Amino acid sequence: MRVLCILLLLTASLAQATTRVEGLRMWPSPERARLVFDISAPLEHRVFTLADPHRVVVDLAGATLAKPLEQPAADDRSLQRIRSAVRKKGDLRIVLDLKAKMRPKTFLLQPGNGHGHRLVLDLYPGDGAVAGTSAVKRVEPAQVLRDVVIAIDAGHGGVDPGAIGPRGTREKDVVFEIARELERAIAAERGMRPVLTRTGDYFLSLRKRIERARQHQADFFISIHADAFRDRRVRGASVYALSQRGATSEAARWLAKRENASDLIGGVSLEDKDNLLASVLLDLSQTATIEASLGAGEYMLKGLGRLGKLHKTRVQQAGFVVLKSPDIPSLLVETGFISNPSEEERLMQSRHRLAIARALVDGLRRYFGEHPPPGTILAARKHVITRGETLSEVAQHYKVSVDLLRATNDLKSDRIRVGQELRIPVASEG
Numbered sequence: 282m283r284v285l286c287i288l289l290l291l292t293a294s295l296a297q298a299t300t301r302v303e304g305l306r307m308w309p310s311p312e313r314a315r316l317v318f319d320i321s322a323p324l325e326h327r328v329f330t331l332a333d334p335h336r337v338v339v340d341l342a343g344a345t346l347a348k349p350l351e352q353p354a355a356d357d358r359s360l361q362r363i364r365s366a367v368r369k370k371g372d373l374r375i376v377l378d379l380k381a382k383m384r385p386k387t388f389l390l391q392p393g394n395g396h397g398h399r400l401v402l403d404l405y406p407g408d409g410a411v412a413g414t415s416a417v418k419r420v421e422p423a424q425v426l427r428d429v430v431i432a433i434d435a436g437h438g439g440v441d442p443g444a445i446g447p448r449g450t451r452e453k454d455v456v457f458e459i460a461r462e463l464e465r466a467i468a469a470e471r472g473m474r475p476v477l478t479r480t481g482d483y484f485l486s487l488r489k490r491i492e493r494a495r496q497h498q499a500d501f502f503i504s505i506h507a508d509a510f511r512d513r514r515v516r517g518a519s520v521y522a523l524s525q526r527g528a529t530s531e532a533a534r535w536l537a538k539r540e541n542a543s544d545l546i547g548g549v550s551l552e553d554k555d556n557l558l559a560s561v562l563l564d565l566s567q568t569a570t571i572e573a574s575l576g577a578g579e580y581m582l583k584g585l586g587r588l589g590k591l592h593k594t595r596v597q598q599a600g601f602v603v604l605k606s607p608d609i610p611s612l613l614v615e616t617g618f619i620s621n622p623s624e625e626e627r628l629m630q631s632r633h634r635l636a637i638a639r640a641l642v643d644g645l646r647r648y649f650g651e652h653p654p655p656g657t658i659l660a661a662r663k664h665v666i667t668r669g670e671t672l673s674e675v676a677q678h679y680k681v682s683v684d685l686l687r688a689t690n691d692l693k694s695d696r697i698r699v700g701q702e703l704r705i706p707v708a709s710e711g
């Protein structure tokens with residue numbers, strides 16, 4: 282029994298230490314060859330070059346190959362072949378056999394744009410700074426700025442059609458179309474990334490919707506609905522944030538179940554706090570979250586008000602379950618009354634749905650412009666290049682690495698021009 286326990290512990294710690302290399306994608310180009318390793322988690326790595334014949338060696342700490350690596354095309358200008366070997370302590374070594382001398386640069390990318398964690402290896406032709414070196418060169422992993430994540434929640438779904446309009450339009454269909462429109466609009470925004478809580482026509486419980494947003498570490502949550510009322514003349518959009526009473530009842534729930542909750546509230550675990558401290562922390566977090574929601578909601582109402590008369594001109598507050606994340610600002614948007622014949626017709630028009638999505642994104646842009654979460658692209662400062670400045674000087678000035686600067690600005694080379702605007706990453710406050 283005891284032996285078994287130790288064995289289980291060993292396998293558990295080994296499993297934790299292993300990062301899978303899930304694939305390799307290559308973009309050959311005369312100016313710079315880019316190799317992207319898709320990895321299951323960030324990892325420690327080092328890169329060095331060897332001569333006679335020219336090779337680039339990448340050592341990945343605690344990594345395994347999920348499948349054999351992609352090989353370069355026969356006419357690839359820089360790469361001959363890619364080999365891999367398992368080294369001691371479960372490290373993975375990848376060797377690139379080169380056709381000519383190349384200068385490697387690496388950096389890590391966090392999940393974004395439909396990809397997971399990535400290790401990027403750029404190969405520049407010629408000698409450059411690390412000419413002829415066979416010495417081991419330590420490459421620090423760069424912390425790349427992340428997107429602000431917006432969780433979009435299309436209300437209802439599956440067996441729950443939501444409200445139904447006089448012409449038979451179902452709320453669940455209309456709000457899903459608006460959610461899709463919003464998803465596209467957010468994906469097109471610099472520094473923002475959308476995630477949908479439900480991606481099709483199926484039932485999803487309210488708690489599950491919150492859970493999805495937490496899983497994706499959303500910075501904001503928007504639930505899309507359409508209203509209904511027995512008086513068909515009632516019309517207009519409205520926006521809801523969580524009420525203080527809803528927050529209080531939710532706090533009681535969190536405190537009651539916190540013994541087995543691995544959740545973090547605003548990055549803080551409540552598990553090891555005594556009752557009073559835990560409730561104070563929770564209360565602070567909830568108050569800040571409601572205030573943030575109200576602020577963003579006002580911006581959205583401004584935009585929605587330009588599309589037609591509003592049902593309520595101020596953000597309303599209610600105890601809706603989907604709004605109960607203690608640390609994710611959350612809004613529920615009633616996009617109009619599906620029970621009003623002319624609004625039902627408008628909600629069926631794709632132009633109107635697009636206009637709603639744009640109004641919501643405008644609100645988000647304004648809100649996050651004023652309150653960018655630390656460590657995100659939106660929190661980056663700007664620097665305009667002046668005559669004679671080099672990329673490494675800019676990096677030095679702001680105390681960030683050149684790799685990070687290059688990755689943040691999607692630069693394909695170190696060439697910059699006068700007047701060019703660079704985003705300068707601001708260190709995360711942790």
Ligand SMILES: [Zn+2]
Pocket residue numbers: 436437443444452506507
């Ligand atoms: Zn609804």
